[in-house]
Amino acid sequence: MKYLSALVCASAIATITLSAPAFAAPVTINLWAVDRPDQPAPQLVDDFNASQDEIHVEYRQIQFADLMSDVMRAYAVGKAPDIYAVDVPFNAMLASKGALLDLTDMAETSDVIHVDDYYAGPIASATWDGELYGIPKATNTIALFYNEDMFKAAGIDTPPATWDELLEDARKLNDPSKEVYGLAFSAQASEQGTFQFLPWVQMAGGSWDKVNGPGGVEALTFWKQILDEGLASPDTISRSQWNSMSTFITGNAAMAISGPWELDRLSKEADFNWKLALLPVEKEGGPRSSAIGDYNWVVFKSTKHPEEAFKVLEYMASQDKDMYQRFGQLPAEKDIEIPSTGDAEMDQALKVFQEQLQYAQPRGPSAEWPKVSKAIQNALQAALTGDATPQEALDQAQSQIDKLVN
Secondary structure (H helix, E strand, C coil): CHHHHHHHHHHHHHHHHHHCCCCCCCEEEEEEECCCCCCHHHHHHHHHHHHCCCEEEEEEECCHHHHHHHHHHHHHCCCCCCEEEEEHHHHHHHHHCCCECCCHHHHHCCCCCCHHHECHHHHHHCEECCEECCEECCEECCEEEEEHHHHHHCCCCCCCCEHHHHHHHHHHHCEHHHCEECCECCCCCCHHHHHHHHHHHHHCCCECCECCCHHHHHHHHHHHHHHHCCCCCHHHHCCCHHHHHHHHHCCCECEEEECHHHHHHHHHHCCCCEEEECCCECCCCCCCCEECECEEEEEECCCCCHHHHHHHHHHHHHCHHHHHHHHCCECCECCCCCCCCCCHHHHHHHHHHHHHCCCEECCCCCCCHHHHHHHHHHHHHHHHCCCCCHHHHHHHHHHHHHHHHC
C-alpha cells in the first residue's frame, strides 16, 4: 500500500508538471549605437529591460569611426543588429539598399509615436521614397553664438540678422592686434564642413543637389569674402567645429557658428557674457535654414522580431520628454518644453536652438550622400584656398553630384 501510494503521488506530480505552462524566454533584441555609458542608449536600454520581462535588449557600443563600416559588414554577412542608431545623413543610404524595415504603418497605428509631433527636418532625414525608415533619436542644429561683452564694447546693440549685417559686425569686431577674429566657423574637408555650409546655400535659394546655381555660388562667395578679409582664421578650412568654438571660448573670436553640444563647455569655460541668435538670413525677410544632426533609430529588415523591435522604439520615444534633463540632448519632438536649467545664458540658448530647429533641413536625403558630401567638401576647399572661383568649384561638384543622383 505504501508503494501504491508513492506511485500515485509521483504520477500526480508528473501530471502537474507536464500540464503546467512553460515560462517563455524573453525575446532578445540587439541594439547598436555609439553612445557611451552616460549617454541615452545604454541607460534607456537598462530602463526598458527593467520595465518588463517579455523583451530583453542587448546593447553594443560601437566607435564613431566604425559607425557605418561595422554595421555594413554585419549586414553583408546576415548578422545586422535588430535596431541601430544611424547618423542622420546615412539613413537614406541604408533605406535605398533595402536594408531597413519600413516603419510607416507601425508609426501610423502607434499610440506613442506620432510623426506630426516631430520637427520636419528630423522626420525628412528618416524618410525615403515617401516612406518612414527611422524614428528620430535626438536632434541638433547650428546657430550663431556671440560675445555680448564685445558687442557692447563695439556699440553693437543686437546680433546680425542678415548676411550684410554679419559682415559689417565682423569687420567692427575684428581686431588683429588682439588676435580677435570677427567670426569662427568650420569649413573643414569633412562632413562638418558640409553640415555648416548647406544652410547658407539653402538661405540663398540653392539646395544640396543644385549647388552650382546662384544660391550656392552666392553662399560660397560670401564665405570666401570672410576669409579673404581676414575676418575668420586662415585655418578655418581645416579646423573642426570643436576647435573653431574653442577660438570663441578663449575670447579670440567675437562670434561663432556651432551647436547645442557646446553649451556645457561654454557654461564652464567662458569668462564673458554670451548669447545665441538665429543664423542670419541672406536678406531681410528671406528664408531661414539650418542643419540637422544627431541620430535616427532604424530597424534592419532582417530582424526576426519586428513588432518587438518597434516596441523598443516606442519606449525610447516615450522618454523624449526627459532627453535634455537626463542627457543634455535636444528632443526631436517640437512641443516638448525644456525646464529651466538655472543658467540664464543656457536657457536663452536652448530657446533659440528650438526655434532654429523649425527651419533646419536634412543633408539629402540621398542614397549616395557620402559621395555627394565629398563633392561639396572638395568645392569648399578649392574655392576657399583660391584654386578655383566659387562658380568653377561648384560646377565641378555639380558634375559629380549629377552623376550620382541622376
